[in-house]
Amino acid sequence: MTRIYLSPPEVGAEERRMLLEAFDSNWIAPIGPDIDAFERELADRVGVGHAVALSSGTAALHLGLLLVGVGAGDDVLVPSFTFVATATAVTYLGANPVFVDCSPSNWAIDPDLVAEELAGRARGGRLPAAIVTVDLYGQTAEYDALKALADEYGIPLVEDAAEALGATYRGRPAGSLGTVGVFSFNGNKIITTSGGGMLVAESAELVDRARFLATQARDPFPHYEHSVLGFNYRLSNLLAALGRAQLRGLGSRIERRRAINQAYRAALADQPGIRFMPVAEYGEPNWWLTCIEVDPEAFGADREQIRLALEEVDIEARPTWKPLHLQPVFAGAQTVGGAACADIFEHGLCLPTGSALSEGELLRVVETIRSVPG
Ligand SMILES: *Cc1c(COP(=O)(O)O)cnc(C)c1O
Numbered sequence: 001m002t003r004i005y006l007s008p009p010e011v012g013a014e015e016r017r018m019l020l021e022a023f024d025s026n027w028i029a030p031i032g033p034d035i036d037a038f039e040r041e042l043a044d045r046v047g048v049g050h051a052v053a054l055s056s057g058t059a060a061l062h063l064g065l066l067l068v069g070v071g072a073g074d075d076v077l078v079p080s081f082t083f084v085a086t087a088t089a090v091t092y093l094g095a096n097p098v099f100v101d102c103s104p105s106n107w108a109i110d111p112d113l114v115a116e117e118l119a120g121r122a123r124g125g126r127l128p129a130a131i132v133t134v135d136l137y138g139q140t141a142e143y144d145a146l147k148a149l150a151d152e153y154g155i156p157l158v159e160d161a162a163e164a165l166g167a168t169y170r171g172r173p174a175g176s177l178g179t180v181g182v183f184s185f186n187g188n189k190i191i192t193t194s195g196g197g198m199l200v201a202e203s204a205e206l207v208d209r210a211r212f213l214a215t216q217a218r219d220p221f222p223h224y225e226h227s228v229l230g231f232n233y234r235l236s237n238l239l240a241a242l243g244r245a246q247l248r249g250l251g252s253r254i255e256r257r258r259a260i261n262q263a264y265r266a267a268l269a270d271q272p273g274i275r276f277m278p279v280a281e282y283g284e285p286n287w288w289l290t291c292i293e294v295d296p297e298a299f300g301a302d303r304e305q306i307r308l309a310l311e312e313v314d315i316e317a318r319p320t321w322k323p324l325h326l327q328p329v330f331a332g333a334q335t336v337g338g339a340a341c342a343d344i345f346e347h348g349l350c351l352p353t354g355s356a357l358s359e360g361e362l363l364r365v366v367e368t369i370r371s372v373p374g
Helices: 013-024 031-048 055-068 086-090 113-124 142-155 203-216 238-248 250-268 303-312 340-346 361-372
Strands: 049-052 075-079 094-102 130-134 157-160 180-184 197-201 274-276 290-294 346-351
Touching: 013 238, 031 049, 031 180, 031 197, 031 238, 049 055, 049 203, 055 130, 055 197, 055 346, 075 086, 075 113, 086 130, 094 113, 113 142, 130 142, 130 290, 130 346, 142 157, 142 180, 142 274, 157 290, 197 203, 203 250, 238 250, 250 274, 274 340, 290 303, 290 340, 340 346
Parallel strands: 075 094, 075 130, 130 157, 157 180
Antiparallel strands: 049 197, 180 197, 274 290, 290 346
């Protein structure tokens, strides 16, 4: 029996063909026709004007925050319940993440807490420079409420859609819902370039500026001339070719991950004390990861016992994100609430959800979980 991973990459003949085509064309650089095409195709898929391919989702967050005006000493509202990269990008700029709890109804940043925090800060004249939202585990945040707040206070909204390519909010694609949107093509995401990211926005000016900064901020001279600080953040053309092939298969990947989610629900429906991550009525997730919450009293075993039982038979499962306000690296950061995401962390587990997961493998996961209590 082979190990079952949480969310491994799935590549096939099309990926191989397009990668080798790029290789044979000798465009083995962070420029080339596949970069341009990947940017165009992704922007079209997401329904935004412009996109720039970058070396990672973290790089995209860094540039996105910088370009909406975040700088040293600023405060930025960030959900506590997310992967660390959402907040490290804030710290790279010398700004301070202010961690906001999630709403139990969708696990995303709680608009009511954001409203309270903004009202208090407006009175004190200390508004944050940006609000970062995260479309967690492939489901968008509650954007009607969040955008209304961002508009009311004139604060830019950075959408971290790293996990949510292909999801929608009231019919609108994830990534198109903020001032800028960010995607990741890390190996575990719904599509991958082995490593990579994309920054998207309606504004051509903003995306052009991101492209300039990501290419060492080279001023237009024949020699190397630099008047501002840049970064080396571009994606290679080879990886863009891989990304184009993956993007073509996005629809079937979403379909497969949705079927996996439904199969887990059906197979565990009779188990007391197991709840699935709530699905909000306002949108359609991309079903990136299937996550459960375990009530140890009702189920007869806790989250960690399930995880260890799975590991015992070579199945990878992971606790849900450990809230950032509980991370040692962010000790001392301001926190708004925090009990809701701490509770989900204590009880939450992400199950293997890779698009190549077979029926037999899914059965192995389910049987193992069912065997844990008693
Ligand atoms: C994966 C991820 C990132 C970072 O993307 P990388 O491409 O790995 O740098 C950022 N935010 C969230 C929510 C993620 O899941």
